Structures are given as C-alpha cells and as structure tokens.
Amino acid sequence: MTLHGFSSKVVCKEFHLTLKGAARAWFEALLPGTIINFTKLACFFLTQVMASRKMRRPAAYLLMVKQRDDESLKSYISRFDRECITTYDQDEKITLAALLGGIWPCNPFMTEIAQRTPTLLREFMDHADGFINAEDMLLALTAPR
Numbered sequence: 001m002t003l004h005g006f007s008s009k010v011v012c013k014e015f016h017l018t019l020k021g022a023a024r025a026w027f028e029a030l031l032p033g034t035i036i037n038f039t040k041l042a043c044f045f046l047t048q049v050m051a052s053r054k055m056r057r058p059a060a061y062l063l064m065v066k067q068r069d070d071e072s073l074k075s076y077i078s079r080f081d082r083e084c085i086t087t088y089d090q091d092e093k094i095t096l097a098a099l100l101g102g103i104w105p106c107n108p109f110m111t112e113i114a115q116r117t118p119t120l121l122r123e124f125m126d127h128a129d130g131f132i133n134a135e136d137m138l139l140a141l142t143a144p145r
C-alpha cells in the first residue's frame with residue numbers, strides 16, 4: 001500500500017493497514033489521542049518498533065551453527081537456512097564451508113560427502129536432497145504399520 005501524496009491526517013489514519021505482527025500489536029496498543037500528526041507517529045514507530053528488530057549477523061556466524069546429535073540432516077539444513085537469512089554478507093564459499101563444517105561427524109551423509117566434496121552450494125543441496133529423500137523413504141518403509 002502506498003500512502004505518498006496524501007495529507008498527514010489520511011496517512012495517520014491508514015498507516016495501521018501497512019503493519020503486521022508485533023508492529024500492528026504495538027500500534028493497536030497506543031492510547032487514543034497519543035498521535036497528533038504523522039511526524040510524531042513516525043518518531044514513535046522508529047523508536048519502539050524498529051529498535052526491537054532482529055540484528056543481522058556477519059556470515060561468519062554461520063560457522064557456529066552445528067547439527068545436533070539427535071537432529072536429522074533435513075532439520076539441520078532447515079535450521080541453517082533460517083540462520084542464513086539473518087546474515088548480511090553472505091558468500092557462497094563461506095556458506096558452503098559452514099554448512100559442511102556443521103554436519104555432525106557421525107552422520108552417514110558425511111561418508112558420501114567425503115567421497116566427493118561439493119564445490120558449489122547448489123551441488124551440495126542437490127546431493128543432500130537425494131540423501132534426505134532416501135532417508136525419508138527408508139523410514140517410511142520400516143515404520144510400524
């Protein structure tokens with residue numbers, strides 16, 4: 001929604017339509033009469049909502065993301081991807097190194113990776129997807145009925 005070109009009064013009244021989640025909850029909790037113009041609303045918004053946003057981390061942070069002993073490869077990669085989103089200076093080589101370095105050493109997938117180490121992130125993901133699919137199929141076939 002674009003509110004450019006409208007008066008301050010209209011922008012103040014319709015601003016809440018652009019908000020989601022915590023920002024919307026904050027706005028709805030404001031007491032009536034708190035906001036007298038858009039400049040004051042903008043100031044409140046920046047100090048209350050923007051200050052509480054998640055800080056982005058350097059890509060080197062990904063080197064600390066490790067697969068847990070009881071975590072499947074699928075869960076680890078999903079968690080790693082969520083952490084990747086929080087980084088600001090992503091580099092494919094660092095991301096791939098962090099991803100490989102974070103896999104639990106006793107994971108059977110490491111045997112496959114040791115035979116042919118991927119040099120591209122896409123290559124790793126394709127290989128991991130094949131392994132995860134095979135692992136999921138084996139679990140489905142051996143699960144009690």
